[in-house]
Amino acid sequence: xxxxxxxxxxxxxxxxxxxxxxxxxxxxxxxxxxxxxxxxxxxxxxxxxxxxxxxxxxxxxxxxxxxxxxxxxxxxxxxxxxxxxxxxxxxxxxxxxxxxxxxxxxxxxxxxxxxxxx
Amino acid sequence: xxxxxxxxxxxxxxxxxxxxxxxxxxxxxxxxxxxxxxxxxxxxxxxxxxxxxxxxxxxxxxxxxxxxxxxxxxxxxxxxxxxxxxxxxxxxxxxxxxxxxxxxxxxxxxx
Numbered sequence: 001x002x003x004x005x006x007x008x009x010x011x012x013x014x015x016x017x018x019x020x021x022x023x024x025x026x027x028x029x030x031x032x033x034x035x036x037x038x039x040x041x042x043x044x045x046x047x048x049x050x051x052x053x054x055x056x057x058x059x060x061x062x063x064x065x066x067x068x069x070x071x072x073x074x075x076x077x078x079x080x081x082x083x084x085x086x087x088x089x090x091x092x093x094x095x096x097x098x099x100x101x102x103x104x105x106x107x108x109x110x111x112x113x114x115x116x117x118x
Numbered sequence: 119x120x121x122x123x124x125x126x127x128x129x130x131x132x133x134x135x136x137x138x139x140x141x142x143x144x145x146x147x148x149x150x151x152x153x154x155x156x157x158x159x160x161x162x163x164x165x166x167x168x169x170x171x172x173x174x175x176x177x178x179x180x181x182x183x184x185x186x187x188x189x190x191x192x193x194x195x196x197x198x199x200x201x202x203x204x205x206x207x208x209x210x211x212x213x214x215x216x217x218x219x220x221x222x223x224x225x226x227x228x229x
Contacts, residue, residue, distance in 0.1 A: 031215065042124075042206060042221035043161065050215050058216060090160060104168075105151055105210070105217065109160040 002027045004110035006091050012116045013081060021076045021113050023091030031094040031105065032074040033058070034066065036087040037112075043090065049074055050096065081117040089113045122209050124220030131197045131227050139223035141190040141207035148210045150183055150190045155222070156203045164205075199227050 004025045013019055025032065033048040035058075045058030049068040063085055065077040074093075078085060092107040121144045131137045141150065149168045153161040165174055167183035167190060174181045180193040190207055204222040211218060 033217065035219070040127075040221060043208075043219040045217055045219075048215050048217070056213070056215060059218065092161075104166055105149070105208075106163050106166065107151070107153075107161075108163070112160050 002108070004091055004093050004108050006110035006113050008113060009111060010114050012118065014118055015082055016080050019078050019081060021089060023074045023076065023110060024072050025093040026072065027093060027095065027108065028071065029093035029095050031096040032068065033092045033107070034074070034076045035090045035092065036060065037090060038087050046076070083117050085115065086117050087115060089115060122207065122218045122220045124207055124223055126223055127221065129223055129225045131225060133197055133199060133227055133229050135197055136193065136195045137197060138191055138193045139205055141220050143188045143209050143211060145211045146187050150207055150209045152181055152192055153206045153208065154203050155206065161206060197227050199229060201225060202227050
């Protein structure tokens, strides 16, 4: 079954304790992205990756790190979480069709990770 | 920088009525996608528009991309209770691969 998996699904942690949220896709997609969702703000892109070893900042990258060592995995790292990073996080992947801008992004989203930082 | 705005934020619809949600960008978009998120769920891809003036239909849903590629709309006819959820638009504008989502239109359907 084609899917994007995230772990953990729920996490409560304390300020400053490093954590990693894993994301894995089994569709051989080139494009992967992380979003956070907060009430009234929609989805905001944190980081994205066009392919292995290629990552770029989205609109809200502060306080986050990512890596793309393999095509299927795109972990999100919070080195020193703070309460303002309490949010619902989604990972997504897409087969990118096209060259340059204007290509196709049919994003498949993971189930989400609800993170609470106290 | 690029901003994507969506209106209305909330939409209460009587079952059987039509409604439209609008997406406006401050800059020209390369493409625009629409997603639907059911309560408690994750966003699900509906469609992507790439060409200026493009119109696509999916059953009762009609999607349009403006001539200037700065706005888009989603029109739903004969709303059903299954249409409940939040509809998001997302556009690629400034940088290749960088996608910006609107804040979404939350749709509530009254039987």
